[in-house]
Amino acid sequence: QDKLFVYVSPDVIGVNAFLKMGQTGTEAAAAKFGAEAKTFESSNAASRKENVEAAINEGASIIVMAGFEFNDIVTELAPAVPDTQFLIVDQCIENRPDNVHCAVFREHEATYLIGVAAGMLTKSNKVGVVSALDIPFLHRYTDGYAAGAKAQNPAVAVDIRWVGGENPFADPVRAKEQALAASAAGSDVIFTATSGGDFGVFEAAKEADFKAFAVDVNLCPEDPEHMVSGTLKRVDNAILQAVEGIEAGEKQLMLSLGLKEKGMSIIGLEDEGLAESKCLIASMPDVLAQVREVAAQIEDGSLTVEDPMFAK
Amino acid sequence: MQVDLSGVTVRFGTLTAVDNVSLHFSPGEIHAVVGENGAGKSTVMNVLFGLIKPAVGTIAIDGAEMQWRNPQDAIARGLGMVHQHFMLQDSMSVLENIVLCSEPVSNLGFVKFNTARARLREIAETYGIGVNPEKRIADLSVTERQIVEILKVLYRDAALLILDEPTAVLTPQEAASLFQILRNFRASGKSIALITHKLDEVMEIADRVSVMRAGKLISTKPIGETSKAEIARGIIGGELPASLTRATQAVGEVVLAVDGLQARGVGKTVGPVSFDVRRGEIVGIAGISGNGQTQIIEALVGLRATTGGQASLLGHTLRGLDVGARRALGMSYIPADRQRVGLALEAKVSENAAIGREGTKAFRNWLFIKRAAMTSFARELIESYHIKVAGPNARTSSMSGGNKQKLIVGRELSRGTPLIIAENPTWGVDIGAIDFIHRELIRMRDAGHAILLVSTELDEVLALSDRILVLYENQIAGEFAAADADRLAIGELMTSRSKVVQVA
């Protein structure tokens, strides 16, 4: 096998569903095009750069990178190796050379829908969100959610909390404490977007008995009594789709995936699989109806959700 | 209980510290062991007590050969040792110290302090010695600590008591009371092994004396069959060096003036003390260690903050000056602790020799240090002070204690400052080195330097000083001119109020 696809993760993959999906997507693409797939896990800024350099050095034909952490690295390295194709998932760079491709998501569209559901479900008129780190990208989760909740229910107050600490993307202990704190402060619906910390929030949901939403994949089976729904981000599809384009010889490929392109979704938007999802939303017809209506508005363009990442 | 050491040899690396030594201890007998520093006395006793395993040799009790795995075995068979250095826990109470390592315990391992207290009371009644068991060691005087050490041994019911230089830190009076206790033990049938440097004590109390030199046993004789002079010759393996001569000379102007100086000590304030030192004289400060000497010296040198009074050197006040400035003004300092304060053991001899001079023209060229100058300076010191060492680049830790001390003395005296402060300058070094250092100090005095000598060795103070100050409990208790200095009178002052030893 002379063809090699390398997936470089920005952090250790661990229980991070998003990063895992990147890996499965790359592997699926490799299988389809008869290439070997390798994964280089990074753990910090220096090793990200070293891993991408290593991937070039190992002769990868396509390097898939998940996350905006790779912008500088690609900007710096890609022009020198025109035969290596770079695919950045989640982010794009300016002034791209021909061999740099992007697949980005409009997460805020899905989190807006979660906010709508939360706005309907709250009895205390207070909803919470716990996210990993106060960084612009994660505001797509927190602010999209807040916007949806407020649009649905103007009386609602949104309590935004950050995990922080030494390893914000994988710290269930702190995530749990933040969720408990938010719950204690009155939130009865809490959305978690903390990657590795999500399970901490679920434990808090059990202890403090609040409703919860999650991100990226269906996590409802973890706690069918408290999990209402979650966003779905089809990273694997996006990668497969992008690789197809690259293999077809496209230059500067750019995919932007939202509700309309079925790149983002939330559990309950489709009937398919809803019954088996174990999510509470399946038994909330009014919420389902409202969410689907708002989704339709976003898809047909009559409602635009502002991208919070570039706000402020 | 008859105890026999036979054919014991101990080696430390290539050094044979003890060479085929045999000793015998009988009940009701005080057996003195004498010898120079480093002769191997402590090492022999450590073998007897199970602290060191000999390369060759056996220990037998009542004819039966013993194998000590550790001191616990020796203790179990009735041996007890009072070590050369205190083995006490300062922060603990007397009682805790006494039971430590032989604790009477309940099932769960908790110490039965009441049982221990009762036993202690019994001992106090039997031998007539005692210390308040609830007091902390830190609050005890040196004599009381010595008594705690002895109580530890008695508590363990020892039949053979090993005492390694028990009188080194005692005044003549205290030593006398200790001997009375020892006589009581002898009367009750215990054996006693007594290590000491003081031949008068040997003649006074011992029944038998063994002399060691360079690891070998020179002789063992009943006290009646030998004399002080013979023992002394045995110790040094030749005749004693000629005694020191010190011509009287007129003193000059005041070099160091101390006026009401106070410094913070352990628990309480040291001072106020006032005295001065003039050109051409040695002023000796006598006193048992822990009576404020260290604090006063440190305050003068600039290592310790003063809390009152003042001192001046050649008329300049020392207030606000750091150590470097004081030394630059004309002060040199021979510290008591050569291992930590006097030298950097891991550094080269030349680096130790040049310390304090590295800023001068001779040793520095802009930012750079002149290594060659350092080496040749060290070589000069080695020659003129007869220091035995491989060379200027040898590691300082490779030197013996006496030679380390000579290096410090040479470094400090060669500065030629008007004032020299020397603290226990011959502590723990052998006779040859002591003699050399004493002569150097006197040479400096004769050349018109002012010397402040602090020593816990009363004989040293007596031998060198033109004037003697006695420190007791952080105050100057008295002053003597050399001519009227009297051992007993000074000893009295050194302990004016401490009378803890009650002899039954």
Place this chain on the structure above:
Amino acid sequence: MDIDFRNQLLPCVSVFAWIFGILLVLMFVANAHFGEAISGFLNGAFGGRNLAYLLTTLSRATLIVGMALAVMISFRAGLFNIGGEGQLVIGGLAAALVGVYMPGPGWLVMATGIVAAMAAGGLWAVLAGVMQLYVGVPLLIGSLLLNYPARYLGSYLVGHPFRDVASGLPQTHLVPNEAWLPLFSGTRLDMGILFIALMSVLAVIYCNSTVPGYRARMNGLAPEFARASGLPVKRIVLQSLLMSGAIAGLVGALAVFGLHHRFTDGMLVQPLYAWTGIIAVLLVGMVPWAVPISGFFFAAIQTGAAGMERTADVPKEIGLIMQAVIILFVAGRISGVSLAGKSGENDNGH
């Protein structure tokens, strides 16, 4: 001869046997193919197309050796400064802010950035020294605890006021191209390594041949001796820390101008540069000329371990474990300064 052999060689052999044995056990646990793992290691550390991996190792070694030099300067003076991380972060931050916001020609921006980084890192270290000298906070703990405010200050500044919003990360804007450290032509290695090479030479000269170096060394070997001999102890402490922190700051600047071209939250902390620097110094017992070698050695272990992970699926943490094991086995042999003995010391000056 015989004794020498027993005393010197045998322990060395047994230490190597132990370390090798532990390595084998770790690989066994990971179920790895030994030969593959070793060749992956060697390739990852020294090989690659056009020696690309060797250059990666050198690039990593640049930062590690820099931190090791910083640590060495303070350790030799008897100052257990383990706050290199904070000094590094503060330095990097200063460099990035100057690099991004200062107008002017590229070389001037870079030079100013480096100077600012050295000043900032140095002052951060001096802060720990001041706390020890004038408040009595042991340097070991004081310097360590100052890592956290440095880290979070950096995190806050690049996450809020100085953030490059468009980049999506908590990081500053890019330093303009003209102020980047140039690369060696045809490679991806930047010229930061020259700074560190120069620093290594200067450090050896400082330690062995200058008056302040001699004084600091004496203070490190025997602090009470230094004080009683009239050395300016406080000045030695502050001066040594200033130098130590300044070198750490320089390393931060090199990471910014050479490697990352901006300051990203966590980029100087997560790779454990500071801790690796510490163990690199401990490995060689603070002997100045050996420190760069030891730093390179540890850099090679890290990049080699990453290579091992890529080819043989042995987790790269094996590198971290091996570093620790090596230090443990040489810990008993490290001579020079006993660190533990001095850590709690307070200065009783007036």
Place this chain on the structure above:
Amino acid sequence: MGIDLVLDPAFLQSVPRFLTPILLAALGGAICERAGVFNIALEGFILVGAFCAVLGSYFMGSEWWGAVAAMAGGVGMGLLFAEFSLRRKGDAIVVSIALNLFAAGLTVYLLRTIFGVSGAFRDSGIKGFSGIDIPLLRDIPVLGPLLNGQSILFYFAVFAALALQLFFARHRLGLRLRAAGENPAGLSAGGVDPQRVQLWALVLCGALCGLAGAQLSIANVNLFVENMSAGRGWIAVVAVLLTRGRPLYVLFIAVLFGFVDSLSFRIQGFGLPQQFTDVMPYLATLIALIVLSAWHKSKTA
């Protein structure tokens, strides 16, 4: 915010969760400190304890086995410390730094080789300690929510602090530990090997730190995360230094840190940047250190 917050049961509930790991580890550190072992590898000890707790709980199916495994792991670290520091005469700080790195590397390495995951390991097979409801305690205001419903490890930690006080004062080993720290030659002279005593100190310290790790991984949550100790070991080290190993003071300091730590979580709700609240425990530690050092210095200088 003041009084409402203090009376908020959820807040009070969280304080013991934060203080327990620090308290347990600091007590372990206190034993070492008193025995003259300068152990600043508490961070590594805790980390290994946390990992072993999950290992034991997962494979043996009970949180008690988890606690046992955690103690075993901690003791293992203690023995390593003893081997390299006492027997091979390594400098304690060097050994500590190496063991901290060793723990960080080893736990991740084993996480990846044993469980095949990285970052975090979570499984419903990991059984954890849950809160104990004590009927009488429950109804007392303030103290009730503060003390009731915590994991058994919290109650054990408080008990251990009190017991340790008695241990040092009256127990044979306690007495010998103190002697080993103060004048080990005194012990040798009495026939007790000080290194043996210090070995015991390290064993006890390992066990306590192991439990500290267990509190993190199978009581606060039920999973293991890389670098889970996250600086708590260093805070424990500071607590030991501040108190010079006095158990009751350690308890006091741990309560203080637990309080500040959980406070920092609550305060985020008031809109402060996350970095400010994150740095609070460390700043509090630093300030406590400065104040106490200055006070101590003024007393003894």
